[in-house]
Amino acid sequence: MARLLAANPSNILIIECAPHFDLDFHKRYIGYYDEQGSFRPGILLQFWELCRNHPHQRFAVVLDNFDKINPETFFGPALWEALSSTSVRQANLGGYRVVVPENCHMLSVTHFGPGGLVEFSGEHFKRLGRPYLLQPNPRELCETLYRRWVNSADTARAAFVRNPARMQTHIFYFLKANQLIARRYGEGYQLGQGSAAREFFLERERDELRRSFLDHVAALTLSNPLTETDFQTIEYTIREDGLAQHSSFFDRLYQLLQDTGYFVEITMVITTAVLTFLIGWWVFRRRERLIRLYGEQAQEVFSSFERQLISADTAAQRLEEIKAEVDALVRRRRLNYTEGLYLLSFIEDKVKRVEFARNVSQNFIELFNAFMEDSVLTRGEYLKLRQFLQLVRHKIPIETYEEFHRKVEQAYSEYHSE
Structure with a gap:
């Protein structure tokens, strides 16, 4: 997305965030006061100055893992307040005038739900923009596997990625396992395409793939963990060549009554x-x-x-x-x-x-x-x-x-x- 917006890699600033370094990131990217009391702009403010000097170009700032640090601490009180303005977003930091350029787009990559140290609220979205939830992308997973293994010396994996039916089975398992996790725990618990789904895709590695989902959920939640039996429906469908378990009219009616609460009544x-x-x-x-x-x-x-x-x-x-x-x-x-x-x-x-x-x-x-x-x-x-x-x-x-x-x-x- 950043490359699409900026069109030039040199017009992109990437900030890799890490926990417990909020003040360090503020001094490095926003700025600090020297011993004489003068404000020294940081890397981000200097980058914004570059953006203003080239108004006909587009720039992008990528804040990766932005949920690992506190956004208010990173920007500082004055700049954080300026970001909430609906007109010209500007602030004065020790005599240094900061204006957020119009030709610079900020993209923050955060974890939605578990795993994030900072829980974003409406105040954050008002300043940083509305969130876009990135669902697990089966097309990206399929394309990544194909490009990586199609010309590989590993004949088993090369044959797998060349076979659409076998690839479809792996994608089906990947999507259904994530749907199971999303229904039970929430969308933020899903396992993305950059996970172990890239490594364990052969039929003989399906146990390792299932174990990766189990370990992923177990690391994020302590109550009601996933078990081996939760994957039986998915594996039954794969064994029966697409025939879903409990897919008869009476099974679906029973499940519908269970889900709506009418079964108890x-x-x-x-x-x-x-x-x-x-x-x-x-x-x-x-x-x-x-x-x-x-x-x-x-x-x-x-x-x-x-x-x-x-x-x-x-x-x-x-x-x-x-x-x-x-x-x-x-x-x-x-x-x-x-x-x-x-x-x-x-x-x-x-x-x-x-x-x-x-x-x-x-x-x-x-x-x-x-x-x-x-x-x-x-x-x-x-x-x-x-x-x-x-x-x-x-x-x-x-x-x-x-x-x-x-x-x-x-x-x-x-x-x-x-």
């Missing part, structure tokens, strides 16, 4: 839904067992009554006990209102059927005894009893009906057989 929603379903299913199954248990108990009591294993009074008493237990379950909320109402209705129906069967039995016995007061069952009385049994046949237990039917037939047959 969706996981929480799904987990909550599953837990709610499981708890609801468990409560439902528990209530289902209770409903089945008490329903079967009520049905068993009624079946025993139908088979005349127990009397109507015993059946009614047991059914009332079951109703009391169901009421207690509803009060303790082990059954909800609807379930309790269903069970109570079911049990109440059994109670009514038992009560009805008992009343029918009593009515039949009273009617039968009334007809049999003369010990004779006439045909008219026989038909009335048959009609009565037919009316209540489906409302009383079948065993009771058959018993009454046999009793009527037996009484009628005894009279008519004589």
Whole structure:
């Protein structure tokens, strides 16, 4: 850039900065006061004087590693304040008039992020100009390797740089490794094209290349260092001839949800839904067992009554006990209102059927005894009893009906057989 601006190497001043030499650089390049108190201009001020003497030429000043020293100390208070002017930038140093020439461009090369001793802020950029971030340049790396090794006696390296596919693989590794570092730590942590990427580019040297990235990051950060496994995705893509690992639709969707933070929310929603379903299913199954248990108990009591294993009074008493237990379950909320109402209705129906069967039995016995007061069952009385049994046949237990039917037939047959 400096050569492009100045067009003449003699019009370029390069200042190599080093840590802890801020005052020394100020005296050497800006100036100092001698024993008589006179100001002696330094190399930079003399260079600016040369620029003013040749207004039709262009000049450049390169401040390499400018982040290693303090810019305010280097320029001094008066000149540093003059650099902030938006019009004519000039200062007076012990009677020596300093004017920053318009035909001189200052270029400072600094480290962005880790490795720099001075962290540049807006005050620095206001005086020195806005920064331009130089990303790792794969084209420069490719061109450098080609020019260096194309005519080399090392046949392996010469063959490598002549093969575009192999060069592309090395460039891919270089770019992807830097992207990995930039995503995790920041752009200032990336490894440039002037690093070990120039030395380790053969396939058999890929372990050394990976190690150079690991050592580079380890030297700049102490927390969350890179590991060998972080490069598995890059090496998988190279082995599979460009097929990226985890590049399917579902893998990319999963990664997108992870990056946006929605994965945690969706996981929480799904987990909550599953837990709610499981708890609801468990409560439902528990209530289902209770409903089945008490329903079967009520049905068993009624079946025993139908088979005349127990009397109507015993059946009614047991059914009332079951109703009391169901009421207690509803009060303790082990059954909800609807379930309790269903069970109570079911049990109440059994109670009514038992009560009805008992009343029918009593009515039949009273009617039968009334007809049999003369010990004779006439045909008219026989038909009335048959009609009565037919009316209540489906409302009383079948065993009771058959018993009454046999009793009527037996009484009628005894009279008519004589």
